[in-house]
Amino acid sequence: MVALCLVIGIPMAQAESLRDAILAAWAHDPDAKAAAVDSKASKKTANALDSLFPSGPVLNGQYLDDHFIGSKVGYTTYQGSVSLPLWLPGQGTASVKDALTSVATADARLQVHRLLMAVRVLDVTSASTILKNEIFNLEKTRRILSQTLESSQRALTAGEISATDHEAVVAEYEDIESTISDKQQQLATFQSELQALTGSDVIPELNSLDGRIIPLKIHKLDPEKDPRVRLVDARLKKAQAAFDVAKHSYMPNPTIGVQISRQEQYQSPWDTQVGVVFQAALPSRARNTPMLMKDVSEIGAARRDAELARRKVRVEYARLRSQIASSLSVRKHAETSKTVLLKRADQLESAWRTGEVPLIEYIRARRGALEAEQRMAKAEVVWHAALVRLVLMMGETL
Numbered sequence: 037m038v039a040l041c042l043v044i045g046i047p048m049a050q051a052e053s054l055r056d057a058i059l060a061a062w063a064h065d066p067d068a069k070a071a072a073v074d075s076k077a078s079k080k081t082a083n084a085l086d087s088l089f090p091s092g093p094v095l096n097g098q099y100l101d102d103h104f105i106g107s108k109v110g111y112t113t114y115q116g117s118v119s120l121p122l123w124l125p126g127q128g129t130a131s132v133k134d135a136l137t138s139v140a141t142a143d144a145r146l147q148v149h150r151l152l153m154a155v156r157v158l159d160v161t162s163a164s165t166i167l168k169n170e171i172f173n174l175e176k177t178r179r180i181l182s183q184t185l186e187s188s189q190r191a192l193t194a195g196e197i198s199a200t201d202h203e204a205v206v207a208e209y210e211d212i213e214s215t216i217s218d219k220q221q222q223l224a225t226f227q228s229e230l231q232a233l234t235g236s237d238v239i240p241e242l243n244s245l246d247g248r249i250i251p252l253k254i255h256k257l258d259p260e261k262d263p264r265v266r267l268v269d270a271r272l273k274k275a276q277a278a279f280d281v282a283k284h285s286y287m288p289n290p291t292i293g294v295q296i297s298r299q300e301q302y303q304s305p306w307d308t309q310v311g312v313v314f315q316a317a318l319p320s321r322a323r324n325t326p327m328l329m330k331d332v333s334e335i336g337a338a339r340r341d342a343e344l345a346r347r348k349v350r351v352e353y354a355r356l357r358s359q360i361a362s363s364l365s366v367r368k369h370a371e372t373s374k375t376v377l378l379k380r381a382d383q384l385e386s387a388w389r390t391g392e393v394p395l396i397e398y399i400r401a402r403r404g405a406l407e408a409e410q411r412m413a414k415a416e417v418v419w420h421a422a423l424v425r426l427v428l429m430m431g432e433t434l
Contacts, residue, residue, distance in 0.1 A: 052238045054161060054424065058154045060234040071149050075142035082135035090128070090289050094119050112300040117313050119293025127284040134277040137270065144270040147263040147431065153233075154428050157240075160230050162421040164239045167223040169413035174216045177406045181209045184385070184402075188395065201395040208399050242420050259349045261430045268345040272338040279331035286324055290316035353429070356422045363419035370412035377405035 062068055100113040185205050192202040227237040259265060297309040381401040388398040 052236065052240050054158070054240040054242055057161065057230075057234045057236070057240040058157050060236065061153050061157045062150055064233065064235050065149075065153055068146065068149055068153065071142065071146040075139065075146060078135065078138040078142045082132060082139055085128070085131045085135050087128075090121050090123055090131075094121070094291060094293070096295075114298040114300075115295065117293050117295035119291040119313055119315070121289040121291045124284055124287065124289065127281065127289075130277070130280045130284045134274070134281045137274040137277040141267070141270040141274050144263065144267040148267045151263045151428055151431075155425060157230075157233055158421055158424055158428070160226050160233065161240050161242050162417050164223060164226040164230065165242050165417045166414050167219050167226065168239060169417070170410055171216060171219045171223065173406060173409040173413060174212055174219065177402065178209070178212045178216065180402065181205065181212060184398075185209050187389065196391075197395055204396050204399055208403070242417060242424070258430070259346060259353055262349045263429075263431050264345050265342075265349055266431070268338070268342040272335070272342050275331065275334040275338040279328070279335055282324075282327045282331050285327070287319040288317040290314065349429070353426070356426050356429075359422045360419050360426075363415045363422065367412055367415035367419065370408055370415055374405065374408040374412050377401065377408045381405045 096117045096119070098113070098115040100111075100115075102111045188197065188202045188205045191197045192199060227239065230239065231237040291314070293313045295311050295313045297311070299307050299309075301307075381398070381404070384393055384398040384401045387393040388395050
């Protein structure tokens with residue numbers, strides 16, 4: 037059924053395509069810009085961690101003098117040292133991998149945000165297109181009823197129909213008028229939202245799709261390509277990388293350096309000394325176990341989220357496939373129903389003018405034809421929107 041949907045001709049030129057609207061929404065979205073900043077920050081962090089030492093050098097200095105306590109010995113000591121922290125075995129590599137997973141997570145988060153923004157533009161476009169088509173059908177019916185109302189008024193004046201029949205035409209005409217006003221107000225609301233999202237209130241063209249927009253590989257749908265699935269997978273890898281860092285950080289980083297000591301004492305032969313300084317804190321379960329268990333819990337939560345996300349995406353894929361098939365079926369039957377009901381309404385209009393059928397029967401037929409047109413217009417939009425949504429969920433750009 038989806039393959040049949042791809043056999044579509046080249047559309048007529050439109051004011052704006054859906055692709056342009058989505059790209060404009062991405063360009064106007066402040067959250068997307070913030071996500072892009074997060075990605076750049078994560079990349080810089082990964083580059084910075086790929087170094088020989090986990091942090092910068094540590095300077096230490098001491099000055100001791102016995103004159104402060106009133107001693108006459110004249111003993112003074114100057115000491116200074118510079119030391120560097122060292123990576124624990126495997127800790128540096130694990131830290132770099134952890135930073136790289138942060139980059140992947142930030143990129144995946146950006147793709148998910150773009151997907152949500154694109155779907156929002158698609159939803160607003162779909163609702164606006166449905167309303168626009170409904171208003172078109174209502175205005176066409178209003179023009180027909182306007183002519184009927186004039187004929188009814190003349191027939192009432194001539195005594196050919198009852199006041200009740202004429203009032204039925206008036207009521208139907210006024211109902212159409214109020215419905216048009218309501219639909220126009222709803223359309224204006226959606227156009228305002230479209231203006232906020234894309235910077236333009238022009239409704240993108242949705243019902244005309246070609247090979248440039250719909251990839252030919254759409255029949256090979258794979259939920260694993262969904263940006264939301266990729267995000268939860270990236271978060272799982274991030275949690276596992278953080279656990280790997282914690283596993284290799286079983287003690288504080290040791291430091292090693294050089295120390296110089298100068299002693300000034302009366303007739304002392306050992307006035308200057310140079311040596312090596314090394315410092316290391318021993319491992320502690322009180323420190324390591326809570327740190328490891330915290331990361332273990334995060335891995336468990338990430339695995340849960342990954343499974344739930346896959347289930348949700350699979351259900352959504354199945355729903356969209358079913359929606360495409362059902363909307364195409366509804367469109368087919370609605371098109372047949374519309375053709376038949378429009379023909380019947382035209383025939384009843386002629387029959388009413390010749391006095392063969394009551395006016396109310398013609399009004400009911402015209403209402404039935406309008407409802408069929410509305411069902412067909414809605415089904416036409418629904419299957420196009422579902423098809424585009426599938427493409428977006430595959431991580432493809434229109």
